Amino acid sequence: MAVFNSRDRVIECKLVYYGPGRSGKTTNLEYIFKAGKKYTNSEMVSINTKGDRTLFFDFLPIGLGKIRGCDIKVQLYTVPGQAKYSSTRKLVLKNVDGVVFVADSLQIRRKENFLSLKDLQQNLAEQNMSIFKIPLVIQYNKRDLGEQGIPIMPVEVLERDLNSKLKVPSFEASALKGKGVGDTLKKCLVLTLHHLQKELKWSQ
Amino acid sequence: MSDKEHIKSLIKEAEIYRKQSLLEPSKEKYEEALRLIQNHESYSKGKKLIDTIKSKIRTVEENLVEIDQATDTPELSQEVENLISQLFSFSKNKDVAAMEGAIALAKFGQYDNALAAFRRLIKEGNMPLLAAKNILMCHMTLSSPDAAIAQFRQWVSRDEFSMKNLGYIRTFLENALLKQGIKAGLPQVAEASPEEGKPEEKEEDIIDIASVTIQFTNGPRKGEIVEFDVTFQLGNKISTIIPAHQKDLADAFKPGLRLSEIQCFSSLAVFNGRGTVSGLKRITSGPRRGDYSLDITIDSV
Structure with a gap:
């Protein structure tokens, strides 16, 4: 849950990048870190294991400056995507304010996308949060691989698989090239801040 | 698609999956390509191509083993450990936050530092009972019930806890050991009345x-x-x-x-x-x- 320091008028909120293993969550954060150095004084922290797989989490704090009289600080996290790190995902998801679900467009990852979204729903429910109510954006990553002749799913299929009930904003992306990364983050931030504005009743 | 194109496309797919660290699918595609080549009338004679693909399969298999055997509890720098303690302590209460931070270290498998943090909390008198229980749980999670028993014996021999609390810790450890099918002869602590038997720590516990x-x-x-x-x-x-x-x-x-x-x-x-x-x-x-x-x-x- 976001922290609102009413005296100093600072809001700290937490966004988590969720999704199956190797879908590109860390790549999203790496691009944000490289592209948005002016928004952060801190280094990005990644705790990986072999094969550059996220073991615990990635962490990147950014500042958005003042919005409606409040200093907005955002903590970006990724979760480890591999199924076996379920308890870590739960811990990282604790007190989350907004979620970016990074889906893998590769055809061979269709089932993993579905399972990861279901896992997100369950883990949110354990915190008494609903996947239908939390600010959520879906990103269909690795779209560029289609151009290289690798079988990827059409966006319509991904939408049907993952977003037919949720009906949340979704974006095509190629995180490695930075395409769609900014749009995804921006939308999630807008949804989260709008939600927090209602929750915290913060206004100028 | 001609056979040649099909094989090329499979190898390309395998390469990309390998670069993406999607090693199982990568291996499957290499194997599919290898089967096609080996069953092909003219390509099956190309020993060099077959050897190259076999070598790639071996590399992928080695990577899979490396990943499988990689530690789940890497050694982290002090800076990162401090960050974990800080990021995963959610309470506004400083003492509770310190406890949450120590528990987070344990959850991330940093048992040595979690143990040090719990010991520090005991020394500071900050939720000592809960810290003691977590120390025992850390030892138990590390599959080291003997260490948990040794720790309890050490507490009994020192003045760190009152008799009431020692009795409570003893019951806690006894139950934790029993759950793992271990019946240990834990040292007895002085008998306390039912009222005294309640732990002194309440809210914090x-x-x-x-x-x-x-x-x-x-x-x-x-x-x-x-x-x-x-x-x-x-x-x-x-x-x-x-x-x-x-x-x-x-x-x-x-x-x-x-x-x-x-x-x-x-x-x-x-x-x-x-x-x-x-x-x-x-x-x-x-x-x-x-x-x-x-x-x-x-x-x-």
């Missing part, structure tokens, strides 16, 4: 409860068991939400009602407790509008 089950022991719902996720917790006070459509259930929790059968589930342990309904109110705004917020004060575990 309960932390990080994820959910509770409550059994009604009287009234029209006698015998019924209900389960709630904990939405908020401050010390020994937990809050949960009862949906609006379960008004009958909410009505059963009159403030002041004594709850003598509460089972608390935390990530580290499951324990039984007793408590009192300390508040029930209708939520009048926000996404939970109309639901009921139920507060329970747990006063003994």
Whole structure:
């Protein structure tokens, strides 16, 4: 849950990048870190294991400056995507304010996308949060691989698989090239801040 | 697509999956390409191509083994450990936050530093009972019940805990060992009266409860068991939400009602407790509008 320091008028909120293993969550954060150095004084922290797989989490704090009289600080996290790190995902998801679900467009990852979204729903429910109510954006990553002749799913299929009930904003992306990364983050931030504005009743 | 194109496309796919660290699919594609080549009338004679693909399969297999054998608890720098403690301590209460930070280290497998943090908390007198229990759980998680027993013996031989608390820790360890099928001869501590047997730490002792089950022991719902996720917790006070459509259930929790059968589930342990309904109110705004917020004060575990 976001922290609102009413005296100093600072809001700290937490966004988590969720999704199956190797879908590109860390790549999203790496691009944000490289592209948005002016928004952060801190280094990005990644705790990986072999094969550059996220073991615990990635962490990147950014500042958005003042919005409606409040200093907005955002903590970006990724979760480890591999199924076996379920308890870590739960811990990282604790007190989350907004979620970016990074889906893998590769055809061979269709089932993993579905399972990861279901896992997100369950883990949110354990915190008494609903996947239908939390600010959520879906990103269909690795779209560029289609151009290289690798079988990827059409966006319509991904939408049907993952977003037919949720009906949340979704974006095509190629995180490695930075395409769609900014749009995804921006939308999630807008949804989260709008939600927090209602929750915290913060206004100028 | 010609056979040649098909083989090229499979190898390309395998290469890209390998670069993406999708090693299983990569291996499958290489193997598919290899089968096609080996069964092909003209390509099957190309020993160089077959050897190259076999070598790639071997590399992928080696990578898979490396990943499989990689440690799940890497050594982290002090800076990163401090960050973990800081990021995963959510309470506004400084003492509780220190405990949450230490528990986070344990959850991330940094047992040595978690143990050091719990020992520091005991030294500072900050929730010493809970810290002691977590030290024992760290040892147990490390599959080292002997270390947990040795730690308990050390506490008994020193003056770090009162007899009351030692008795409580002893019971806790005894139960934890029994769950692993170990019946250990733990040193006895001086007998305390039933009242004295209660731990001295109360509010501080309960932390990080994820959910509770409550059994009604009287009234029209006698015998019924209900389960709630904990939405908020401050010390020994937990809050949960009862949906609006379960008004009958909410009505059963009159403030002041004594709850003598509460089972608390935390990530580290499951324990039984007793408590009192300390508040029930209708939520009048926000996404939970109309639901009921139920507060329970747990006063003994």
